[in-house]
Amino acid sequence: MAVEFEPKIVGFLCNWCSYAGADMAGTSRLCYPSNIRIIRVPCSGRVDPLIIIKSFQRGADGVLIAGCHPGDCHYTEGNYYARRRFAMLAPFLEYTGIERERFRVEWVSAAEGKRFSNVVTSFTDQIAKLGPRQARIGKEELV
Amino acid sequence: MPGAYAYYPGCTQESSAKEYGESTKLVCEELGIELHEIDGWTCCGASSAHTTNHLLSVALPTRDLQAAQEMDMPVAVICAMCYSRLKYASHELRDPKTLALVNEVIEKDFQNTTQVLHLLEILDKERIPVRKSLKRLKVVCYYGCILARPKKVTQFDDEENPQIMDRLVSNLGATSIDWGFKTECCGASLTLSRRDLVRDLSHRVLVAAKQAGADCIVVACPMCHSNLDMQQEGIAQQHGDQADMPIIYFTQLVGLSLGLSTEQLMFDRHFVDPRPMLREKGVI
Amino acid sequence: MIEEIQAKARELLEDGTVSCVIGYERASSGVGARPCFAYEPSDVDKFIFDNTCHNDLATYLRGLKGKKTAIVAKPYDSRAVNLLLNEKQIERQDVYIIGVVCVDDYRHKTKHARENASPDVELAIPVIYDVLIGEAVERKSRSEQAFSDVAEIEAKSTAERQEFWEEQFSRCIRCYACRQACPGCYCTECFVEQLDPLWTGIRIAPSENQLWNVIRAFHLAGRCIGCNECERVCPMNIPLSLLNRKLEQQALEMFDFRAGMDAETAPHFATFKKDEHLGIG
Amino acid sequence: MARIGVFLCYCGTNIGGVVNIPRVAEAAKAMPEVVFVQDNKYTCSEPGQLEIRNAIVDNSLDRVVIGCCSPRMHEKTYRKAVESAGLNPYLLEIANLREHCSWVHGDDKERATSKAIELVKMAVAKVSRHESLFPKEVPVTKRALVIGGGVAGIQAALDIANSGYEVVLVEKQPTIGGRMSQLDKTFPTLDCSACILTPKMVDVAQHPNIRLITCAQVSKIKGFVGNFEIDILRRAKKVDETICTGCGVCMTKCLVRTPSEFDLGMRDRSAIYIPFPQAIPLKAVIDTEHCGHFQYLKARQEGKDVPDCNICQQTCPAEAVRYEEEDEIITERFGAIVVATGFKTFDHSAYGEFGSGRYPDVISSLQLERLMSASGPTSGEILRPSDKTHPKTVVFVSCVGSRDDNKGRSYCSKICCMYMAKQSIMLKEHDPDVQSYIFYIDIRAGGKDFDEFAQRAQDEYGVLYLRGRISKIVQDGKKLIVYGEDSLLGHPVQIPADMVVLATGVEPNDGAPELAQILNVSYDTHNFFVEAHPKLRPVETQTDGIFLAGCAVGPRDIPESVAHGSAAAVKVTALFSRDTLTTDPMVSTIDQMRCVGCLACAEVCPFNAIEPQVLRDGRVVASVNESLCKGCGLCVATCRSGCANLKGFTLQQLLAEVNSLWR
């Protein structure tokens, strides 16, 4: 690998569990790699495939979706639909040439600060190992 | 306030605990406390009576209390067992039916107004003119089970952490060490029947006293004394460690501070001779 | 067969059951076929039916919404009809389905030599119809070769796949013929043409092309009925069905769902089971 | 071109100690549309907020980004601050520089700072796409529906009615009163259940603000908080309530005898009946399943020929019997709903080892209540079912259908320990020769005077508690041999008993889950309704305007149920104290111009907030009921045309955030 590869990871976190879980990681001062950029959404069910594919197209090295554990959804059902949606998307992304390891869905509760920092750490390491995407974006001049 | 008391020595004073009785007499003389031995006092029945027959266990001590009633003085007791039995009796007798029944048994008319005091309670009110300070002496006070228990009967002192004896010894200049075994049991009346158990229990007490860093154990009960003192040899055999822990009656300690001689206080009667220790501590 | 079709069509127009019958007529070029909208019984004479009749006629039903319409439906067209019914784009009572048994509907359309490529069960008989024309024939299952085309792509390494798709999509000229031919693509305004949010730049660049094709495919996840028109009409010969069929395969494996087989079953993205794992999260 | 102000908070050293704020500020100045940047030791402090306010005014800012602690911490505070400057409070975005940056990257200040810059950049990008949002006002229908006429429902109904609001009380049974009306005495005070309950029942009947609909249940719900439209299915009683005087002649004349539900089969009732003497309303109903006349009608349809019977109709002095009466659906509007559907006791036939109901003298605790009740089948004389003799040795078995995973009942039913103590005491009161034994696992007597009560059963009434679950009951002649272990003695015991009472646990009433589905509120694996928050919102549901009371939520005793009922009532009256409701503006919208009406969004909406709407041009499109929408955004992710959008988290805003990362 060339110099030091700094992966850029986009994280979509549901407001009620995972975003709070990330806050918890903060309040408990649990350090994790700084590569993740967290985008707050009301529910993992709000995250549409379009924004994910878009993130990859823009050059994201990894995308993390985190929501309430199944059954704990603040909106009772949102993450169940999300689960199906991303279960379809994950292998499809791989099929179209984006490594499976670059897309991750995790359930993180508001209390699981430790778990959140672990998830981010392992995900970041995983992607760092994978190296940057052979994204064509480089070759193109973007809008 | 020196006063006059109907003195109830208890059977052991005539034999195994003579030194307790003698030291008591001497000390009280020194302090001007009049002890008038109850004429013809008899045994309180000890643990055996109340183990065997409840009525008997009340009747026997009542007989002595009644005798004291005629002397119209509060009763002074030194033996913890006797104290407990006398107290227990007067406690039971608060019930008129029991009182009537017992009076029938002893064929007397006891009113149950007679006060029962342990010598410790009496001395607690005394100013003791210390002639010989015991300041280098570090002791643990061992009250045994029945002196302070049960409070609702004895009204003696705190059940779990009595202080009265500790107060006394510190008044004498000695250091009383706080420890956890003040009211643990020594095995009591099992001395003859289940000595092995007595040795287990007494061993615990001796070890605790040693760990507390005591030079000796101060006691207020002949039975405790005999179990802790006489059994030390046997305890060593049973548990393999030699305590060499002098066991001293609080009256003997008071005696020392009043300048009485070791002979007067009969230290020679102890199985574990306290004198070397006392000498070393400059008490004698 | 064509006689029967014409007879039925005429009858429907004459007794006023429908105001229009959608069928095929010979293209002006003289070769190939094109959709034909018959409003008069006489129009029906123009009807033809042979294996040049490719268009998915269901695509036109939305346009005639509210008008009683009959359509000549090959098996995959019939699945499209179900899709549109399920998505409330047409009313059952407005549509009269002339189902046509079609032994050869599918393979003759894949321009790419993917002879083995076929769904796990080949459809010969429409899944929904008011009248069935043609001999109801048995077709053997070809499941042992199911999705072998998809398997080929999966066999590649990620890098190879990237190369493969990059090559394919770099050819895309974004003519959107695929979209026009698709019975499932009926959005008033396709995301690709929206200016706000601006999902894709209008200019032709591989990554934009890929975004377009991948998302279009995903918008058809659980909806593509496999008529394969997109691929047939693609002027740049991009094997688009490979995308759709991958998703069709996943839907089958994960949710045992296949679009358009009936009008009622909720598509997999519109429902869920509490205790399914699906290997994520 | 927006005018964005960026405010960066040091949060003492919490952020400033790690993130290089001045550098972030520098970077922020260069960001598009940013016209003002300021840092502050504590933005959340009074002066800090004031500075924001002033900055907005002085620099006529129209968007605000604050880089500080988590929005979950102070978003509301800052919205107020922004609003105080005359700006729409929703034109604010917070960059989480503390929890998501300084606190987790303290180990690398350099990276922390560059991340902070990007977080601010994202926030700026997002806020530039913010729009002013305005809460909506919806009117409130000040009528309450109470479902369930047990003590909890009664209490709720009375409290709401007494606050001056109309209440409709719907009860599935022919009478209100619920389980409490079946009880003899109540623990730990031992006052008579009926004596304290019946007055309340009468109050309900006589209250001008309460309308009572019995033999009825909710069948459909439309609308939302403040504006529910409810269908109530009222089953035909076949007796005209308005005329029936409850004289009971029909009951004496009726030829049919069938086990009484109220007395749990320990006594028979007629086919036309009044459940019990104090029933409210005191009106007869016909049980068409057993009634001779309806048997006849049924048989005739099947072409069979059985004699007709209409003796009740003939003999009714008030001529109130109406065989022809049909079920009806009553549709009414309500502003709030209280669900108090109560409980039933576990059916012990699930326990084969206890005889699964085949030993007549193994009875349920509720059956014992009926036996002890003066109005019960034995007029309060305790006679065991088999031979109507007085049982002398009675064994109680606790946790029957409770704390038993094997029976799918993992939970503690809470009331059993206490009612066993009560019943064993009452047995002694009825007959001094009775010796009761209670097999228990724990004695759960948490409550005012509860433990004293349970102890009294032992000290004063000589009830013998044995710690352990029994294993088996065997009929042995007239005796029932109970096999157990006294786990305190560490030793198996067996007790030859005359009667065994199974302390059957609490479980939700039939139809609870169905009702939950109708009302679209959630219920747990045991079919108990689920509170919005187990600690802090114990009477609310996730659906606004629908409240819970009593054992529908979980096992409760009488005082708790009453308190719970009153609590629900307060929530309702609080709701009714306002003429309109404001709704959260962060809800979905549908671009109906582009919507193709596939209604995929409606299919997935967890709150049924999306309905089809027919436009003037006849197009069918989706439309959002903003009062029902909770803003989860499922519809947004489902809609292919991008017509569904979520205010506050729009497609544009998320896309802007993503794009900003590569600008």
Next chain:
Amino acid sequence: MTTTTVTPSVSREFLLEVQQQSQQNILRCYQCGKCSAGCPLAYAMDLSPRRVMRAVQLGLADYVLGCTSIWICVSCETCSVRCPREIDIARVMESLRMISIDKGFSPAEKEVETFHRVFLDVIEKRGRAFETELVASYSMGGLGTLKTSIANISLLPGMISKGKMALAPPNASGVDEVKKIFAKVREIEQRKTSGGSE
């Protein structure tokens, strides 16, 4: 041990007897085990005090009257003063000792029972305890087991040399009264057992 059958009649009877004798409401015991936890001798008992109480609650007379615990108990009262339910457990133990004697159970701790008996004999005879005689008649009278006897005798020389063994018996003028008391008590006990209540 075989399964115990618990029946009201039996259990009540014994329970009531113990309650009457000890004047304690044993049903108050909620089996917390604090008594056993504090008992200095529990380790040497076959039934911990808690289990003794339990057995009484269940009315298992044979089970409890034959146990060593009631004899090993030295009435140190630790249990009694600490009992959260204010039961005088030591008193219950005493009562059980008495009942077991009445019912003619052979004590599980022979020596203990013997000691108490001998002790009272001495007192009845002399009005006061005469330790020398006590030790002698207990040990040499073959009442104690050989083991304990030898152990006891082994102490004698020491005790005598230390003057801890009075050689002359005590002379308490009250001895006659004591004799009377013993007699009277027996008489009253007789009255009780022969039906007539007090």
